[in-house]
Structures are given as C-alpha cells and as structure tokens.
Amino acid sequence: MSSTTTTSPGGKQEQRPAAVPLVSSLDQRTTPGRNSFAVADVTAHRIKSELTWYQLVHAEIIAVTSAMRKNARWSGMNVNGLNMGGLGMSMGLRKGHGGNSELHSRNQENPLMGGFASLREYLNTVQEVEDLDALLLLNPFLEVIRSGNTTGPIAGTALGSIEKFLHYGIVGLRNPSIAFAMNALSSAATHCKFEASDAASDELVLLRMLQVLEMALTSESGQVLSDEAVCEMMETGLSMCCQMRLSEMLRRSAEHVMINMVIAIFERLKTLEDEWVYIDSPTYRHENIDANKDISKGAPHMSTPKQSSSPTTSTEKQLSSTTPNKESSNAENDFIGGNTDTVEGTTSNQKQEREDEGEGENNEIIEPAPLRPYGLPAIRELLRVLISLLNPHEHKHTDSMRLMALSILNVAFEVGGKSISRFEILRSLVADDFCKYLFQLAKTESTQLLSLTLRVIYTVMDTMRPYLKLQQELFLFFLIERLSPTSGAGSRAMVIDMDDEGNISLVQSSGKDGNDVKTGTGHVDVRSGSPNIYGKSSKSQGIDRNTSPEVRELLLECLLQCSRIPTFMVDLWYNYDCDLSCGDLFEEAIQFLSKNSFPDPNGYPAFDSHFLCLDTLLMFIDQMVERTNTHVNADPIPKSFIDPKELMARKARKRLILKGASLFNESPKKGIQFLLENGIVVPDESGDVNVSLARFLGTTQQLNKKSLGEYLGRPENLSLLQVFMRQFEFSGKRMDESLRIVLETFRLPGESQQIMRVADTFAEVFFETNPVEIANSEAAQVLAYSIILLNTDQHNPQVRKRMTLEDYMRNLRGVNGGNDFKEEYLRAIYETIRHDEIVMPEEHEGRLGFNYAWKQLLHRADSCGSFVVCDTTAYDKDLFQLAWKPALAAIAYAFDTAQDDSTLQKAISGFHQCAMLSAHFQLHDVFDAIVINLANMTGLIEETNGRNSVPDPIVDVAGQKYVVSDLAIRFGRNYKGQLAAVVAFAVVTRHGNSMRKGWKKILEIIRNLFVNSLLPGSMLQVEDFLSGTTSIPLKPKTPVPAKQQNRRDGSLLSTLSSYLLSPYANDEGYRADPSEEEVESTMCAVDCVTACKLEELFGDMSSLEDETLVALMTAMQEVGYNTKESESPEETTPYNPVTVLFLEFIVSIAIRNGDRIQLLWPYAVDYIFSVLKHADKQSVLVVERTVVALLRLCISFSAKDDMQDSILQCLKVLRDFPPAVTQAVGEQMMAGIYSLSNANSENLNKSEFVETILEIKQKVASAM
Template sequence: MSLPGNGIFVVQGEMAMLVTAMRRSTRWGSHSFPNEEYDVLMRTFQDLKTILNQVDDLRLLDPATYLSPFLEVIRSKETTGPVTSLALSAIHKFLSYGLIDPTHPSVPATVEDIADAVTHARFVGTDHSSDGVVLMKILQVLRTLMLSPEGAMLTDESVCEIMLSCFRICFETRLTELLRRNAEQCLRDMTQLIFMRLPQFPPEDTGSASFATVGLSLKKREKTSKKKSLTSVNSSNSLERKSSISEPPSTTTTELETESDVSKGDIRHTQDKNLINEAEITIEPVDSVKSPVKKHGRHSSMDLAANGNTSITQLLEKCVSADSADEKVEPDGEKTEDVQDAEKEEDAIPEQDGIETIEPITPEAPVEDSGDKPAEYVNHRGIRFTPQEDATNLQPYGLVCVRELFRFLISLCNPLDSQNTSGMVHLGLSLVGTALEVSADQLAKYPSLLYLVKDPLCRNLLSLLSTERISIFALDLQVSFLLFEALRTHLKFQMEAFYKKIIEIISSDTTKAIYELKEIHHLALESLSQMFRIPGLCAELYLNYDCDIYCMNVFEELTKLLSKNVVSSTAYNIHSLSLEALMTVIEAIEMGCTQNKEAKTEIELPGEEEKGEIDRDGRGGHVSLELGGLDDVSVVSDHVTHDISQYFISGRTGRHKPSSDLPTEAELDNIKNMKKWVTQGTELFNQKPERGIEFLQEHGVLTTPLDPHEVAMFLRENPDLDKKMIGDFICKRSSRGEDEDGGPSVLGAFADSFDYAGLRIDQALRLYLETFRLPGEAPLIFLVMERFAERWHSTNGEPFANTDAAFRLAYAVIMLNMDQHNHTAKKLNVPMTVEDFVKNLRGCNGSGDFESSMLEAVFHSIK
C-alpha cells in the first residue's frame, strides 16, 4: 500500500486530540504547577508540532520522529486510561494507514520501539470497563503491528513478548469474557501468520550462533509484602528493554525505575535461579482502584510484560544466549546460561544512533563525541542525521521464534502440568491446530520442529485421549488427524500408540457408561471414519503394522472391533457409526484396487463405439443403481465415474507419493507367517528362553545351527520380550562361550551390536542396560560389564589406560546409581558426594587418575 500524501495532517490531528485530552485529564487539570513528567511529555509534542510545520511530506521524516511522543505517553505511568487509549489509537491508525515507510532503514528499530512500548504500557486505572477498553486497544495495536508489512521486521524477542502479552490477557480471569476471547482471536491470527511464513525461513543450522536465542515461557509468581521496594527494571537480573532507539532519560522513566512507595495490591516477581533474566515489576490490580485518582493519590500501573491474576499468572523467561554454537535440541527445549554471561550480552548491544532524531525533544541527552564514530549533521530544520549502525543488528524473527512459540503451545497442552487449566489446554490445542492447518507439511523440513512433534506433542495428545471433557477430546482428535495426515511417514510408533488408545476407548464397556462417555465413543468412531477416508491409509496401516513383525495388527484389530460393534445391540447408535466406519474401509479398499488396475492397464477414455461394451462388463450397472430412474445411464455413468476417478488420482493421492520399494504378495505372506511364529515364540521365551529359541528354530525364524548375531538382533528388536528373561538368557553358560567355529558368543554378539562411538561411559551404559535387566548374581554382572567395557573402550579409541580401567569405572557408575537412588542403601549409608566419588576412583586408571571433570559430569548425570 502506497503512503498517503496527507499523512502529515493525520499525525497533526492525532497529536491535537491527544494533547487536548492530556490537558483535560484529572491529574493534570489542576491549577498547581505541573510535574516534571508532564512538562517533558508536553514539550515533546510542542517540538513535534514545530518539526511537522517545517516539512511538506511525512516521508521526509524518520518514523521514530513522529512516533516517539506517542510511545512515551503509552509508557508513562502518570497518564490516565483515556489518554493512553488515544495514544494507542493513534499508533493503530498510523500502522493501518501505512504511514510508516517499510523501506526506511530505521523501520526495524521503529517497530521494535512500538512493540516494546505497547507490551509495557502503563496507565492509571479507574474502573474495569475503562481499563478493559485500554487493553482492547493494546490487543488491536499488537495484532495490527504483527500483521502489517512492518511486522516482518520484528525480532524474535519482540514477537515472543507480543505473544505473551496476549496470553496474559487470555489467562487473566478478572478481565471480561469479551476481552479474553478477543485476545484468543488475536493469538490465532498471529499464530497463523507466523506459521504461514515458515516456508520463507531458511533451513536451520544447529551449529549457528543465532540458534535458540530466545525463550518463551510462563513461570509461577508469588505475592510479596507491600513494604518491599520495586526492583529496578534495568538491574542485571531484570528483563531489559531491547529497544535499539536511543531514548532520553525522562522523569517518567526515572520515577518508574526508582519508585519505592508500593501500593497495597502490588505484586513482585520472585527470582528464579534457573532464569537468566526476569522482569520484577510492581503492579497494582485494576480492581484495587474504585474511583478516579486525585493528585498525589494512589495509582495503578498495568504492564503487559508482567500482568495477571496471581493464582495463574506467570513470568516471562527470556533466555538470550549468543554462545549456542554447540547447542543441540534438548527435551525441554530450553537452555540456561550464567547470569554474568547474560549481562555481558546485554552490555554488548549498542545504542541506536542511526536514525533521525529531533534535537528539541531530547534536551537532557547531550551528544557524546567519539573518535571512532562519524560526525553528526543537523540540518536547518533542526533534524539530526546520525550514522546508521545498530539497525543492521536487528534481525527479523525467523525459525527461532517459530520453534519457541511451538514449544510453548505444546507445553500448554500438557495435562500433567498442574498449572495448566482446562481453558489453557483448550487454547493450546486450538493454536496447535491452527499451526498444523497452515504448515503441517513444512514441519518435517526443520529437525527441531519435527522433534517437538515426535516427542512432547504426541505425548500430550496421547495423554489427552484419557480426558472426560468432550470439547478437549474432540479438539485432540482433530489435531491428531491433522498431524497424522501430513506427517505420518515420520510418526510410525506414535501413530500405533494412538490407534491402540482409540481401540481401547471404543472397546470399553458402554452399557453402564454415562452420557459423556457415550459421546467420547461417538467422537472416536467418527475420527476413525475420517482417517479411513485419507487416500491409501488403509493399505498403509496393513503394510506398516500388520506386516511388521514387531508391531500390532492395527488394521486387523480395527476391522474386528468395528465388525463386532456392528452386529452387537448397543445404545446411542454406536453400531451405526461402526457400520459407517467399516463401509469407509471397504470403499477405500475398492478405490485402491480400482486405481491400481487403471494404473496398470492405462485405460484411455473410450470412444462412442466402445461405450456399449463397457455397459456389459458391469461398470455402468454399478453406477446406475445410484442414478436411479435414468433410462440410458450407461453413457452418463461411465463419463461421470471416469472424471471423478481422474480427479481423485490427480488431487488427493498426490500429497504423499507412494514408496517405490513395495513388497510383493509373496513377501507379505511370508512376513505374516513369520509374524505368527514370532508371536508364539515370544510367549514361550518369556516363560523359558531356551524353549522359545528352539521353537523359533523349528519354524525357520532362526537358523540352525544358531547364529549369535541373529539371536542378538532378535533380542534387541523385539519389544515384547521380558527384559529379565533377556538378562538371564545372555548370562547363561551356553550363551557366554564361543561356538564350535570359534565365533562370538550370544553375549558377545549382543554387546557388539551397540554403537557407543562418541558417548560418555555413563551414557553408553544407560543405552546398554535399558535393553535388559541385570541378573542378581555378582559373577554374572561381572561378565556382562566386562563385555560392555571391552566394546565401549574399543569404539571410543581406548581413552583409558586399559580395558580394566573402563570396567572399573562402569562398575563404579552402577554402584553410584544404587547409592543415589536405592531407598535401602540411603537408609544404611549417607549418599556419596562428588568428592567421595572422585576419591574412590583414584588410581583406578592404570596407575593414574581419571579426569576429574569427566567424573564430576558422570556424577551429576547419575544424580
């Protein structure tokens, strides 16, 4: 959108209305001498008026020049709600009218300043309705800023603050329902925009220094006494405003940062030792002010960066780290750094001096000459031109912001978090659904986002299937559908767990269930029908699960369950829904068979002379049943069927290309037979391992004579084997010795099947021992650990003096684990400290010692 030519008159009109409202306000309308903050704010508007009278076009000015006075009014805690509302309306109008030139070099710094001012808006509260209007204006400005072309220049930190400001309004129960619903809609629009821009972001590089620079989190806050003073916003442990525009030291800011007279309803953030930066800001709730505030009376200041109900409101955690070159994605998605490192990063951010500023507006801020900076220039109109430096340091938001927002939305869906209310879970699911609707196909291109999908998101979705709230259950099913429809090629085991849970829900007894449970059954069956309509899904289920030796027969179990429900007499029309789902399966199979035949024969559209023959082969007769009383349906039905089939082949089946390496029918039959024998052999193995192995040899699953490597892979890949029986089997004498040809034993092949390259010894040991349970006898434990030590020591380039040193350290790790986590051991002895652990291993590395840093890392990992 082109810039309006009368933009300068728009700014003058908004400025006149705002100055008039300031003069008429209750606080500043008295005959007493105005306070210093009033003097500063009014003077900035007088200076802006002078500048605007000297220029003919608004495009000749830096946007910060005419925006700064309005933003200072928004930041000021001395302004009333109506005045702040007018300033917010002005900013919204400037953004909506396109008065900010997106090509101007200072626009990144300008939009940063707008976002900072609006998210930290402070004003004098009067009543709930008036304050709600201001909050509505704040939401309006934040939404317009994010969705405007200039919003793409916001940084990751600013976008996170904007989103959290909206979240706090959503979760503030003291606010009106209308306001909170408006905030939810703003969040949906912003989430939609951010994830729609995902294809524009370059592929992530986990080794880059800019990876994971922000954190988006909410932490619980606590109330403190009103006598406690306000901690400075600019202290080393506080959240510093990241605006890159150099601001003058005003009376408003000074009073805000040093105020010690805290009113009765103030809230102070408690410092979390795990946070790098946190904002400790005093807030007085809106409802503590019942009447307009008089001069020198108590006031309420509202800061969206730290506002809300103390029972559920939480603290913004901003993890800023430039030392993330070696960072990897962790399960919690967060990273903590030392406070001193954060302070150094804060100090490393230079001040913005590359935009035009108005000299009269900042009389208290003298120009500091620096030998290494270019000279400043002030033209005849009083406009200062300074060198452009910091604007290049403001990077637009990108994948980091998307990842942190996605991680935060997933955390809201966690039903195990006691702080997540049902409303939070519902909102989190709704926003995750919005993200998947617009960018589900793009998530697989970014490993960090795909990790969040595979682990925390799928875990939360599976947990929410146990809820009794119908609205959450229905939303959970819809999100699961979007997820598996787009990313099922990456979610094999998660999808298996989902179907297991759905089968469990539908199979539960419904004769004595309450109405809500009946509705849950209905929703589960409807979800199955919806999934079965995905082209090719039925065949995928059969190939990937029923024809996988170690997976559940998902397709078989589903069809059996649906068939059972169809013939059973149940209430609430469950049998009708089961029949619909079963017919959907049959229809999907028939469509797949038809498409395969057409693909093989490559049938072309027949001519007029061939249409009669097609009628006689039965194809036209099938369609004529649907068309009813038409006399000559053969021509019409064939034409319609051909077009629809062609439409489905070119459209719906094109989203996911089928694999080119599909097994033949003979191979599938062989797999199904082998799966039957493996299932029976697994049951026998869990009773008596030797009998199970013999059974598998008799039916050709395992070779005769026994191949140790083959047995080792069977023990590792079969998830249904009893871990205790695995430990007993590999430790038996027959499994420990070498075979007749001098080959490795089963124990040796089992230990050699692991890849420990690059793993610390405690990490490798955890990987090794999670596959079986150690036997109780010390000699057997000795044998198992000896094999492990040999394998780990050789694959890691022999880091210790000898294999015996690796064995001693591995055994010490097991003893440390028992010392730290065994309740009986804790009662008998005091748990070891890190000093005791290091002392006990002195001289165990040949004739020397292990590295103390490595031992300390092992100790803290086990503890």
C-alpha cells in the same frame, strides 16, 4: 543545505529545507545477515481514506492533545515555544542557561506535548506520504503510551491513532525507518502504562492495545518486526490470556487476537527458504522445555505466562523509576505477566531510550543497529512456550491455560503444519515434548479438554505424518486400548467366523489357535516397543479403561476423523503391519472397528459409538472404491513403492517372528527350535547359530526382557552372550554410556552370579575397544560391576544413605592396575548416574516408566524410517482380503438391526461397494459370501409348500390377477427383506461373472418365487412343438382316473400333454378371502420382484465366463431336480414345476451359448437324462417337457459336426422309452422328430440317424 519551494498540505506556499532521509533497514529490501530472505514486494501507497494523509495525521494529533488537555496536568498548556532554542543551536549558537532556563523547564515538564509540536513542524517538510518517516510519525504517540503519567482515555486515544495509521496505510513498507518504527511500536504497546481508574475503562484500553498489536503483526508492515519484538508481543498476549484477574471478555479477546497473530506468524514459514545458520547453537539444540531456564545471550526468549501475577509488586518496581512521588496513588498497568524484565534481545539503545524517557532528560532518538525481520527463532520460541503450557505434570498450569494453548496450537498447525515439518528445530519440539504432552492429556476424563486435545492430535498427525511414524502408532494403539473394555477373567476374545454356507457371525474365540498366545510370559504385545500411555507395563491387566459414553464417542470421532484421510488404512498396512519393528495396527484397527460395530455383551451398551465404528469401516471401503475408480489406467505398482509380493513376504516373516518371540517368552528352547525350523535363525557355515540368534534377540522388540536376561545369564549360553555383546558399538564411549545401551535391551537377572557373568562379559568386550582410562580387563570388570551397584544405590528408594562421589572413588582405589581411575572419569560416571538412572526394561511403571519408554521410542524413531503415504491401488487387494470378513459382518449386522433409512442406506452402499471390490479383485469366495448373506436376509430361502392341497386365493387388482400366498404376504411385510432382495439381484446382475457358490442361493429364491406365483410371466414362457409358446403350469388339471394302464385315447393324452392352464388358473376349493392388508402385502412383494429385474439376470448369459456358467449349471442341477429314486416301484412322482422351470433355464442357456456347447452340453444332458432315467415314474408333464427340451437341443445343434454322436445318443434314449411313456408323450415326440427332420442337416441323412428316427416313429405309431 538546499531548500525547495513547496505548497504545504494547508495550501500555503513556503520555503522548506530538503528532508534529510533517515537510514532505513528497508533500503536493502532484504534481511541482513548470512541467511536472509526477501520481504514481500512493496506496492505503492494506497490510503484507505478520501481525506489526505496530512489531514488524517493532524486530526489524530488534535485528538490526542485534546484528550490530554482534559487532564489537569496538561490543562491550558500551550505547545508554542516548547521547542525554542533548537534553531539557535542549529545555527551555531552556544546553549546558555540564563534566558533559556524557563524554556528548558517547560520542555522537561511537557515532553509529550513537545513531541506533538515537533511532529507538526516535521509534517510541514514532507510532501508525499512515501517520504514520511515512520519513526518520527509514531514516536509522539508511542511516548504517550509508554508514559505512566497519562490516563486510560489518553492512552486509548493514542493507541487508536496508531491503529488508524496502520489500517489506513499511512504507515507502510515504503516509509523510511519502518523497521525501527514497527519495533518501537511493539515495545511501547507491550509496555503500555497509564494511571488506573475503574476496571472496565482500563480493560477497554487494554483491548485497544491488543488490537494495535494484532494490526501491527498482521499488517503488511508486520514483516519487518524483529524476533525480539514478536516474542514480546506474543508474551503480552499470552499473559493477558492467562490473567484470571482480568474479565472473561478480555481474556477471550486476547485469545482471539493471539490466534490471528499466530496465523500471520506461521504463514511466514511458507516463505522461509531454509533454517538459520545459527540454529545449531546450544540455544536451539534439543532441550527439555518444561522449565524456564537461562537462554543464551542474543536469542529471543519468552517467559511462560502464569495464571496469576503480582501486579502490586511489579507496579511498585516500575513506578519507582518513573513517578516515585505518586507511588501510593497510581496503579500502573503493565501486563507482561508480572515479569518486569524486558526481552534480552532488545538493543541497548532501545533500553536506554526507555530509561531516558522516565527521567525526561533527553528524548533524542538514537539510531539503533539494523534489525533482522523475525523468522525461525521467534517461531520456535513461541512454539516452545505454547507447548510448555501443556505439561500435565506442571500443576501451576490450569486446564483453562491448557485449553487456550491448545486452541492456539491447533490454529498454528492448521495454517503451517506442513511448513513446520520442513525445519528440524521445530520438528524436534513437536516429535518429542509436544506429542508426549498431548498423549498424556488424552487420558483426561474432561470432555472439553479431551475434545480439543484430540483435535490438535489429529491436526498434527495429518500435517506431519511423514515425521511422526512411531508417535502415530502409539496414539492409535492408545485409542484402541482405551476404547476396548476391560475383559473379565473368564471372558474370551470375540472373532469373526464364517460357516460353510458363507454365513458370517461374531463368535467367542476358542483360544486354541497357536497364534493366539495371550497369557503368561508368552504374551506378545502387538504394539512392539511403543510405550503405554497409562504408564503401566504390558503385564498389568488391572487397568480400568471403561470410559463414559461421552468420552468414548470423542475418541471414536477422532479415529473417524483420522480415517477421513484417503490413504489412512493402506498407510497403516504399509508402514506398520509390514514393518518388523511395528505392531499390526491395520489388523488391530479393523478387528476393533468390526467387533465394536456389534453390541458386546461384556462391553458397552448400544450407543452411537457402534455407528461410528461402522462409519469408519464403510469409509475405508469407500476409499478403496474411490482409488479403484481414480487409478483405472495408472501403474498398479509405482516404482517408489515396495512390490506387494515382497510386502506380503515381509508380513509372513513378521508372523513367524512374532510366533517365535511368543514361544521364546514361554520357553526359550521351544522358541529357538521354532525359529530354526522356519529359517528365522540360520546357522553359519560352521553350523553355529549364535550370530543369527544374537541378532534376533537384539532386534526383536516383542521379547520378554526378563526372560531374555535370564537366558543370556545362563552359564551354558556364555558364548551367545559374548556374541550378543559384540553387536554393540562401544568405541569412543564411556563405560557407563556403553552399559546403559546394553541394559536397555534386556533386564538383568536376579541372581548375583548371573549379574557377574553379564558384567564380566560386557567388561571384556568393552575393553577390546582399548579405552585409555582403563588399565586392564580386571579393572574393567570391577568398574562395570561398580556402575551397576552405583545405579541401584542412587535410585533404589529403600537405600536411605546415598553413596557420595568420595565414597564411590574410595571404593575404586587401586583397582585400575594398581592405580586409581582418573577423578574426572569417575566424576563424569557418578554425576551421569546420579542425575539419569539406567532404567531397566519393564522395571518401572507410572511416569518414570513412561518417560523411559518415550526415550526408547524417540531412539527407535531415528532408525525406523519415514512414514510413507501410499496413494496407490497396489495394496488394496491384500487389504481387502484381510478386511472383508469383519467388514461384511459389521455391514450385515447394521442392516439387520437398522432402525432408520440412513443406516440402511449405509449398509446397502457397503454391500454394493464390497461386491464391486470383490469383483474387481476377482475374489469369488468374497462375492459369494456377500450374495449368500443378502439372500439369507431376504427371507425367501426357506422351503415353502407351493403345492398345498388347498390353492391360494386369487385377487383381481386393476384388471390383473395375483395369488395371495403365505410367502407373498410374509415377504411383503418384510421391508428389509425386500431391500436385501433388490440389492442381491442388483449386484448379481452387475457382477455375475464373479459368483460361484452364490448361484445356489439365488436359484433357491427364484424357485420359491416361482412356486408362489411371484415370478414375472415372461420368465415362464416356453416353446412347445404343438402349442407354440406356452407357460409352465404350477399344477396340472386334475386328471380323470385311468382304469387301464395302457391308455388308448389319443385325445386324452393330448389333453394331458398340453398346457391349458396358466399358473393362475381358476380352481375350486380356495381358502378364505384375503384381507386388505394381506392383499397390500402381496402387492408390495410383487412390486419388489419387479424392482429386482429378474429378466435382466437371465436375459443374456453370453457375457458370463466359462467358470461362471459351469457354476450356474451345477447350481441348477442341485436346485432343480432331486435325483433320489422313489422307494416304491409302483409309486409315481407327482408333478414338480420346479424341475420343469430349471430344465427350461438350462436348455435356454445352452442354446444361447452355442459357441460353448461343448462346455455346457454335459450339464444339460446330464440333467435331462437324470429325469428320463425313471421316466415311467415321472409325471407325464415333466417327461413331456423333458422330451421337448431334449429335441430342441438336438435341433439347435444338428448342423454341428462335432455334436453328431451326442445327438444320436439322445435319439436312442427316446427310442428306448417304455411303451407307456412313448404313448404318453408320443404326440410331442413326433412333432419334435418332424422338426428335426426338417432341419436340412446333411448329418441327419446318414444311415444310422435315419434308422433311429424310423424306429422312433414306429414305436410311437404302435403305442398310439
């Protein structure tokens, strides 16, 4: 052996033998085996201490040995000479018994001290920390931990030393033997033993042990731990979490450690490339994880922790092999949940080492076989055990244990949920037992357990959505079902209704809708084939689902949390509502949320739950808006998604199928007729409908299984029954397996003849597959009927004496073509039926019924396809069309009943976003409904008498005069009305192109604001031929009564025709002075009108589309002038300023949109002609303003060749005025004709125009 001269860490030069490198599994840097993955890159050692590693290790050796010497067993012991004899043997000397007997005895009595002495000698041979053999370094400390002879303080000191080695980086991935060292550390820590003292001191040691386990697994070196080691560590932590004899602090600390370890374990999934090759072994196939059963040899296994163990028993067993002479005085601490067996995956050498250490005969380290770093086997086993703790039917598992398991599982899926979904062996656990237990726990009334359960469900559904399509459907329907109060016998469903005016409300359903078949056998469950979590059939109406407000709020919070997924609602629509085999989950969710945003008189009182429903709806709207803004330039229909039109066609077909299923459940004849009429069932070329009908009956989940069985069992439907049976694939299956498949699709009828008919038909079809065990069709019929009887015999609770295998075989003797069936064949049938009942659909309730339905769900999951995440705007229009009405109803109700600004802000945002979406999707009826609802909320729609005989008082505020009207006071006091007005005009100004019928409501508001002197003055400015620009007066001056009908005083006519009074003129006879509060309310109304920015609404109409302009002009005609004629020919219509206001609006819009005058001219002149039709009965001011408006139109378009005929027609109307009217408006008419003549239009020089103008002038001159 070569040697080198080195300087020891202590500074002394010495000759050292060259260190012999030990075999390390890390030399390959990869996991051995067929399927391996690289360990994380190994970086250079960096010690987290300013002391040298040599000093640190020696300091820890001194700390442990000093603690040992405080004990009487090691007091005064000298470690020198403990290892004498080894040098001679290495030099070839024979080991004797004479002089070395004393040394041998000392070695046997002090193996722990001797280990530290050997370590000190070894440290002198190591120069660099990277060369430090990790196993040799840790072994003396591990021996102290494993020994049952040490006290708690000694074991705690040794554990602290190991933790420091890991934390400071003295032990790292570059160290030789690191893999074996880490696995030895795991084994020693999980089997930590020491003499018990007081509980507090012992728990401090156990806490230190937990910290070492955490450090070992979460550190860089934890990557090399084996599957068996990780399972041992996690089993130890779980057991301590569940040991009720431990203090609360220690159990919570153990849970915290478990969570940190689980984070490290499940983060490892992100680095695994694929599944292990051996996962297809029977150990990893789908299995029931409820019971702890034998695990295949070589597979890591964890025992399910128990709430309480028997430490006395386990202590006695282990002490008997270590220190039998102290069995009565020492209380050894072994916290593996009372399980004395080690993990079966532990190598035999490691087991032998632990056995040898108790005897103290030979502590020589035997090099074990290379270890495989942990991966899927350990992760799967950990997941299996944690899931098993959730089983609600396992009574030995307490709620505290379930809470602990849920906390750990939640962290596991938060860290690695998406990574879990990559591996089939993990997905199968989650999709089956995990989801089943979670959904059953969700029924609890314990708020603590329910809260954590719902959180885990959300985490799982969020991270593994593509693989849990049907599970998510079941859970969401469960939420809606449990949150929906039980309806009374006479109550009807509440639906959203909208009247002709666009007002939305929640009303009771009439129950007359043909699609609303909810009673009797015609009931169709919208959840399709999902099981009922309550374990009752869909017919059971007596389920009390009234939940406490606390539980209800938790359930709604969970639904709200699910809705925070940006594509949640569109995913529901795409994956469920448009899938023939799934329920209408999106529609159910929207209806539930909108209905529960209202206080239901038959349901829950108003709690925060109503606001949670509203928040969920608003979140859905907000997500659509966000997608609209984000995907502005994106392809609206990605190639990976189904075209929206095709999806809507599927939805329409689904409605027909559901309607047909409902009718079939009520009356098969009516149902089939409906299916034929709507093309769901189609006859073939020969006119036979059996093939198509059989396919419908076999694939439609919503059919009543009892009705289906009775229909198929009728003698006239024998040919249909045969076709129905031939849909199934029986080849290669045993008869009981094939019969089980058939009987899962319908329920056997009650009459024996019908049962025989079904059994015979099945047997006939089954025999066509040529089963070798059956001689002929008669034998097949007998065997099929016998299986049905055997199933009843074995599982009917009324049968006391069960049929044995011998009885069953005896009953079938000689029926197989004169011979017996093979014993193995009948035995297999008998044992299968005995252990697994053929459950008829809708036959069982409770736990058995749920388990059967759950199996059906898993079976359907294989063919239902993956869950598709729809991050696209392609379907948003269809969704919004379905959801806008209930959503708007909820928003309007929230606005109307809000008691705080936060709720008002939510409602206002909802209005804005709904308006934006309706404008974006060009849904004019939706936009109209939004505007109409907002307009109704303002309180400005009601007719007001703005022309009272007693004028409203006028006040001066800051130099401005304001009219204090009743409407102004009422509106100023209506805070929500003011907000509604601001929102209404904001959305109309921004999205006015989308409005049609809503214009009428907006114009009614403007009308009422005008007659109450609340419109901005700029909107009242009009052009006049005589006065230039003036304002529209609300009332004319009180005229001097005319004694003659034909008035000749031109100055009086001029006075009447001019606008000398503003709307706020000072007249006599006012009401009492207003109070300060009324003045303040009026100022609030004025400020609100200013905030509405009405000038912007009518400032530029050129951007409006043709259809919008037509709707606006039509609304102005309806609101501005009442065409009903006066009943008395002598009666003169009083002055109506509203007629003048909208006349000016119409003319202004027409003039500003000159390029579209052909479109607008008919509406403008129709309004004008309807006023002038009875000019002699109209107020002079109204007629005068109408004449001015007509002439302004003629002047504006006199140069347009295509408008000449229309202009000439207008001039002829003026020419044909009665003399009295001509006399009254003559001055304005002449001024307008003069302006028209100066328009420099060549068209006006035509003879017909000249003649008409001359005639007008002559009539005016004669009338004056």
